[in-house]
Amino acid sequence: MPGYSNRELIIATIADLLDGIRHVAVGASSPMPAAGAMLLRARNEMAKRERVRISILGSEEHNFFTNGGVELFDCTAQGRVDAFFLGGGQIDGEANINLVGTGDYPQTEVRWPGCFGSAFMYYLVPRVILFREEHSPRVFVPKVDYISAPGVSDGIVRPGGPHAMLTGMALFDFDKQKKRFSLRSVHHGYTAADVRAATGFDYDEPAVVPETKAPSAENLSILRGRVTEELSESYPAFADMLRGERKEAA
Amino acid sequence: MGEIVSLEELAAEVAPGCKLAVPADYCGVAMSATAAIIANRPNNLHVVCVPVTGIQGDMLIGEGLVGTLETSAVTLGEAGGAPRFQDAVRKGAFKLMDATCPAVHSGLIAAQKGVPFLPIRGIIGSDLLKTRTDWKTIQNPFSDDEDPIIVVPAIQPDVAIFHAPEADRFGNVRIGRRRELLTMAQAAKATIVTVERISEESLLKTEDSAAGVLPALYVTKIAVAPRGAWPLPLWGEYGVDTAEIARYAAMARTPEGFAAYMDGFARRLREAA
Structure with missing residues (x-):
């Protein structure tokens, strides 16, 4: 037993990936990214570092926007949103994301909700983290059936793309020149071979793949205390689940 | 300008083939009015979702009233995918204008x-x-x-429709910080609004009360519909009825289940009010 859960590891990794940012926007149904952002905010405050602002979209309490739904996009275009999270029903090796569906568009066999703001945010937010907990060949495909937003877009002013990709099994970097992911680390309990078998696209891999950095005791204590309390305001079900996992582990 | 009418008279503004702008679930969706519109069966609607839709759009699709859907997403949120939307997309039942x-x-x-x-x-x-x-x-x-x-x-809707907490008897409507409602109303040729209540006093009376108000100039018709966003939430007033959305999500998986749900929908709206 490593002394932390896979979810706690993911949350602590998100906090590390966000280090240095001042403003992050997270979706109302994205508790893990919100938890990572809250962990960063708490530990920055304790270390007297830069203040972290978190906008929870769709929340009435944790959202300071006063100009309606367009303000997130205006704020982003002005360069005031440093980090954002995107996922996808499919993600391919060039970091293209598909939020639309599988099969031939428009009459897709499986239809997902739609692109939302991805075809804008992916380009304009400097630090987009691709986050998808399910790590399987049906998600990580050789080529997406529909490009909601491209991982690389040459010849435009703000080409965007991902800063990193985090899954339930591993953490990847993305090389925008080579248009290719490379495996940075594997989470405790998994091997590089597990990741390879669960990924439908090719990527680079170092000779020795390190384990994803374990959360420190201090980080775990902030996460289990203050951050879980903060989470229960906007994501009560998720906060209860974290508490439940801990009870089981104890 | 900002005329106060019955729900039926308000719904009659939505004619067949009309380009209809509707807001996202968190913004105040006119669900009571949606039932009244469905009763009139205006077909071939071009629904513009600002910028996404949920149960409202799914109902209009399930009723076969949508000819064109312009949207950045359709979802029932925590209750999952929008079943009538997914089914209609597979069948190519309408013109799909995916957006961001x-x-x-x-x-x-x-x-x-x-x-x-x-x-x-x-x-x-x-x-x-x-x-x-x-x-x-x-x-x-x-x-x-x-x-x-x-x-x-430019997107110029024929009609914009939403639900808000309050209008005054002069036809001014409180929209708070949901500024996309102002944009929708100013962009549209006509705007129809349902509200929880009508106040005697003008919303434009003081600087504080006038901030976040859509002036009557942009409002065509208003109808009172208590709990008119149910089962969706209304900002500052009531939350989402999660159980009801989940019930819809389960029943609307088949056309028959959807029809059964819709059969009782207007009645339950009246009960919820």
Whole structure:
């Protein structure tokens, strides 16, 4: 037993990936990214570092926007949103994301909700983290059936793309020149071979793949205390689940 | 201007073939009015979702009233995918105009300003451009360097419809910080609004009360509909009825289940009020 859960590891990794940012926007149904952002905010405050602002979209309490739904996009275009999270029903090796569906568009066999703001945010937010907990060949495909937003877009002013990709099994970097992911680390309990078998696209891999950095005791204590309390305001079900996992582990 | 009418009279504004703008679930969705519209069966609607929709759009689709759907997403949120939408997409039951949220806002803002288009960053390289042939790539006319940028055409709805907490008897409507409602109303040819209540005192009376008000100038008709957003939430008033949305999500998986749900929907709306 490593002394932390896979979810706690993911949350602590998100906090590390966000280090240095001042403003992050997270979706109302994205508790893990919100938890990572809250962990960063708490530990920055304790270390007297830069203040972290978190906008929870769709929340009435944790959202300071006063100009309606367009303000997130205006704020982003002005360069005031440093980090954002995107996922996808499919993600391919060039970091293209598909939020639309599988099969031939428009009459897709499986239809997902739609692109939302991805075809804008992916380009304009400097630090987009691709986050998808399910790590399987049906998600990580050789080529997406529909490009909601491209991982690389040459010849435009703000080409965007991902800063990193985090899954339930591993953490990847993305090389925008080579248009290719490379495996940075594997989470405790998994091997590089597990990741390879669960990924439908090719990527680079170092000779020795390190384990994803374990959360420190201090980080775990902030996460289990203050951050879980903060989470229960906007994501009560998720906060209860974290508490439940801990009870089981104890 | 801001005439106070019955729900039926308000719903009659939505004619067959009309371009109808509806807000996202968190903004105040006119669900009581949606039931009244469905009763009139206006077909071939062009529904513009600002910028996404949920149960309202799914119901209009399930009833076969949608000819064109312009949206950045359709979802029932925590209750999962929108079943009638997914089924209709598979069957190619309507013209699908997939979008991305800021492009919908930009189209409405262009109409609000009375200009033919608005430029917007991003989008280049997305498959959206393959079917959104109404979006064009132009060279930034102010740059000496190569700088392609997308322009989206103005979106002028025939009718914008939403639900708000309060109007006054002069036809002014409180929209708070849901500023996309102002944009929708100013962009549309007509705006119809349902409200929880009508106040005697003018919302424009003080500086404080006037902030966040859509003036009657942009409001065509208002009807009172208590709990008129149910089962969706209304900001500052009541939360979402999660159990009811989940019930809809389960029943609407089949056309028969959807029909059974809709059978009792108008009645339950009255009960919820």
